[in-house]
Amino acid sequence: MRFRIRLETAVLACMFLGGASSVLAQQKGQWVPGQFGLNAGVVPDPGITYANLTMNYSASRLNDSDGNRILQNVTGTYSFWANENIIYAIPDHKFLGGHYMPYISVNVANGSLVADIPGTDLSVNGGGAGLADMYFQPVNLGWHFGKRVEFNAGYAFFAPTGRYTPGASDNVGSGYWGNVMTSGTTYYITKNHGTTANLTTAWEFNHGQRQVASTPASQISTKTPGQAFTMEWGVGQALPLKKDFSMLAQLGVVGYDQWQVTSNGGTIIVAGIPVPASTLPYYSVHGVGVQSNFVLPPKGLVFFFKYYNEYSAKARPQGRSFVFGGSWTFRNPKPPSAKP
DSSP: OOOOOOOSOOOOOBOOOHHHHHHTTOOOOSBOSOSOBTBTTOOOOSEEEEEEEEEEEEEEEEBOTTSOBOOTTOEEEEEEEEEEEEEEEEOSSEETTEEEOOEEEEEEEEEEEEEEOTTSSOEEEEOOEEEOBEEEEEEEEEEEETTTEEEEEEEEEEEOOSOOOTTOSSOOSOSSOEEEEEEEEEEEOSTTSOEEEEEEEEEEEEOOEEEEOSSTTOOEEEEEOOOEEEEEEEEEEEEESSTTSSSEEEEEEEEEEEEEOSOOEEEEEETTEEEEGGGSOOOEEEEEEEEEEEEEGGGTEEEEEEEEEEEEEESSEEEEEEEEEEEEEEESSOOSSSOO
16 A cells, blocks of 8 residues: 555635725734645645645634633624635756745635624625735745655745735735745655655744725824744545555544734724734634545546634634645656556
């Protein structure tokens, strides 16, 4: 049962919906948890790989900085859909002993915030749809360490290509540039590579975002979101669906943990008055779920489905995610035989 699953999903996106987030009075980072899971350190075969990931996040609960639910009498949902289109181009030669694996992600998003307060006529709507911020990973290298470890590390940035206007309720982009240092590790627990432990890390640090007051004075200031650290992990088991290993299933438990680790910089406008952004509380979120993959190694095809439930959140919404998609690798050069 010696095989390698070349790609489960290695994608991420800027799905920070500026309008909806501003209504919640809390600004999360650009990295949306739930991107990685199983096979986090695996490098696709040399050639061109296209991957598509669709994510739906929804929450009906907003927590304070202690993790307690606030606005108990408010019902509604905060949700978004994100579709990520990713292209890898991996040359058939090594650099610094590893495979060079840059990629780009073009992202489309649709988000909304709808809240209704019983007994009143008050309702709040926010969110937008369209091209979101794009993700570029120009530096990314993957290595094999012995027969048990695959590891990759790199630098990426978010480009503010999504629509963003300070104070608008239909923003799709974040309105600022972001930087991310990433790593991915897969450890093969068993000799046949069937059982794996996986870990992805992302450290993001950002540039300033323009803020605007909702008053006639329309004061404008700049806020720099605090740095954030994300871990995404998974433990999985692969099972052959055919004796020749040309068709595989992979099942596992996955999860993520994200923390804001430095204070926000700059100022925000509250009731027309500039206030230091550092007064905003730090956010964090933790989720756990399951993942299933269907793999056709000879054809370079992978299809996946993931579900996460957030069991803890501070200073942000607490909800759940569905993630599904697939990838296809056009190998260059082609493998010597059709056998996996």
